[in-house]
Amino acid sequence: MKFLHLGDLHLGKSLGEFDLIEDQKYILNQVLDIIDNNSVDAVLIAGDVYDKSIPSEAATRLLDYFLNHLAAKHVKVFMISGNHDSDDRLNYGSTLFESNQIYISAVYNGQLDKHVIMDGEEKFNIYLLPFVKASQVKHFYPEAGIETYEDAVKTIIDNSEIDENENNILVAHQFVAGKGEDPECGGSEGAGTQNVGLVEKIGYDIFDKFDYVALGHIHSPQKVGREEVRYSGSPLKYSLSEVNNDKSVPIVNIEKKEVTVDSISLKPMRNMRHIIGKIEDLLNKENVTAQEDFIYATLKNEEIINDAMGIFQQIYPNTVKIDYDNSHTREIEQVDISQIAQNRSFTELISDFYSLMYKCDISDEEMEMMRMAAREAGVIDETN
Missing domain, CATH: 3.60.21.10 (Metallo-dependent phosphatases)
Structure with a gap:
């Protein structure tokens, strides 16, 4: 049988x-x-x-x-x-x-x-x-x-x-x-x-x-x-x-x-792929294949690409997620988060994180947006 x-x-x-x-x-x-x-x-x-x-x-x-x-x-x-x-x-x-x-x-x-x-x-x-x-x-x-x-x-x-x-x-x-x-x-x-x-x-x-x-x-x-x-x-x-x-x-x-x-x-209607490299290389016409596949992209660019998802979905409409692998993200991976957070305020933590990622200070307007999001998520209270 x-x-x-x-x-x-x-x-x-x-x-x-x-x-x-x-x-x-x-x-x-x-x-x-x-x-x-x-x-x-x-x-x-x-x-x-x-x-x-x-x-x-x-x-x-x-x-x-x-x-x-x-x-x-x-x-x-x-x-x-x-x-x-x-x-x-x-x-x-x-x-x-x-x-x-x-x-x-x-x-x-x-x-x-x-x-x-x-x-x-x-x-x-x-x-x-x-x-x-x-x-x-x-x-x-x-x-x-x-x-x-x-x-x-x-x-x-x-x-x-x-x-x-x-x-x-x-x-x-x-x-x-x-x-x-x-x-x-x-x-x-x-x-x-x-x-x-x-x-x-x-x-x-x-x-x-x-x-x-x-x-x-x-x-x-x-x-x-x-x-x-x-x-x-x-x-x-x-x-x-x-x-x-x-x-x-x-x-x-x-x-x-x-x-x-x-x-x-089994052969799927749309495959899932993980592509890694700089955005200009990944989206070069010579490297683009099977555009309907589900795409997870890891970008090697040192700078953060503005609207990377929107750019990717023009070529790969089924892009699921984009992340980065560069000197900034690797530096963050080496950091002991528990030690960083010890006895530090929300403002200090966000300021350090922003500086580590972007190599510059966070603006007052950006900090207020982060605090607003944190309050709505229940991470901090109004008096913090």
Whole structure:
């Protein structure tokens, strides 16, 4: 039986001011073509279906479009919620969906959700584990001594009847690591998960009862520990940290517990690129390519370019962000901010920062504008 593994769709996401719905529809249509060309039997969607817990109307329409096309192809769907999803919203209509072989597990209810499908005489058990926190599982197993996410997931698996002689597939959305190494992170999930230390980290070996583990949560496609424990990665680049990722989808073939995985490349409607150099070089006609791509630009110019974004968007209309890498920014990076801020007023800090950046003193008018912005943001009060 052939499975296509997806995760981290983040439907409804934007890059800065740019809506990605058309880019997401484009890539989902590509996935539909891959399903046709590879005679896929079922699709595994490993969470973060939506980008926000309250998805936009456009995002819900796009999911409806994708699921309807899968149902029309008689392709089975097994989908779970991720940490970005609203359990209740993703679960809405799940009973009705099952009549079209679309199975959704969005809320953990104390047991591992299981679905059995047959391919001739061969049996496949699909287990669905939506994103869970240790506190959620502790509610159902108060005597289990659950402290970490690994404790929680291990408890769930240990309390499930899994016949290791059968074909067992798990769909999960957690931070899973190999022995002595973390997965290569990309996107918003990376930094947030790394900062929690060992609490959220789950060792891949607790999934040894499963022939294939379809993971979501990390945006970079990769195996974890063994070939059969795998992040599909997000289908599109969603942050600058993913700019060098080659996006793909795994096609998983399982026959009599033998698993093979083939990755098929995805080509976006608009790529994301990070270009670095002086503005006059980057926008030279000889160097300009693929003008519709999403652009992050790092300028090497020593002086600040007035309206750099406006200038860039005349050539690259989908420029997302511009920053600088020059002697001033490198000098700032070497400064110990905590020491600078100690026992110093807002005015002193802003004056020093301005002088460091522009090599001149800030004017009274500019300082008043900074103080006004700081008051509105709650950084200082009226008496400061």
